Amino acid sequence: MAGRAGGDMKEPMNEQAVANIYGSMRAELNQIYSKITELEMEVSEHSLVMGAIQPLDPSRRCYRMIGGVLVERTIKEVLPAVQRNKEGLEAVIIRLNEALEKKKKEIAEFEAKYKIKIRKSDGEVKDDNERKEGSAQGVLVGPASTNE
Numbered sequence: 001m002a003g004r005a006g007g008d009m010k011e012p013m014n015e016q017a018v019a020n021i022y023g024s025m026r027a028e029l030n031q032i033y034s035k036i037t038e039l040e041m042e043v044s045e046h047s048l049v050m051g052a053i054q055p056l057d058p059s060r061r062c063y064r065m066i067g068g069v070l071v072e073r074t075i076k077e078v079l080p081a082v083q084r085n086k087e088g089l090e091a092v093i094i095r096l097n098e099a100l101e102k103k104k105k106e107i108a109e110f111e112a113k114y115k116i117k118i119r120k121s122d123g124e125v126k127d128d129n130e131r132k133e134g135s136a137q138g139v140l141v142g143p144a145s146t147n148e
Contacts, residue, residue, distance in 0.1 A: 018114050025107050032100045039093050046086035053079060 053062060058076035065071075110116070 018116075022107075022110060022114075022116060025103070025110060029100070029103050029107060032096055032103060036093055036096050036100065039089050039096070043086055043089045043093070046082055046089065050079065050082055050086070053082075 053075050056075055058074065058079075060075050061072055062075050062078055063070050064073055064078050064081070
């Protein structure tokens, strides 16, 4: 956010400033990606819990962790709470996906404005669509075998 404010109010002075702003924008994008992944895992866990306790007797007791404290409740009390939490997580994921799209668009505009191109270093693996026959540029080294 600070990078964006700096980019909107005053043009960056040099390449280093542009690179720093771009790096912070990419870091924000990665944070959004990781948060979405984390929340999707929690939704999956909620679904597993709901699937496990739904067929059981509603008066059966179960345990739920609330703020680091294990609390004894009944399935009848816990199931609606787990469902509400799952729905809340799904709503947050939707909002984060919207923020992700905004950030992607913002980064694309920044890249276009400053003509930023992403270079792959020699050690990185390129995408399959970029690799064509006869365009190998490095040496492929396999495991240290004795025969070959």
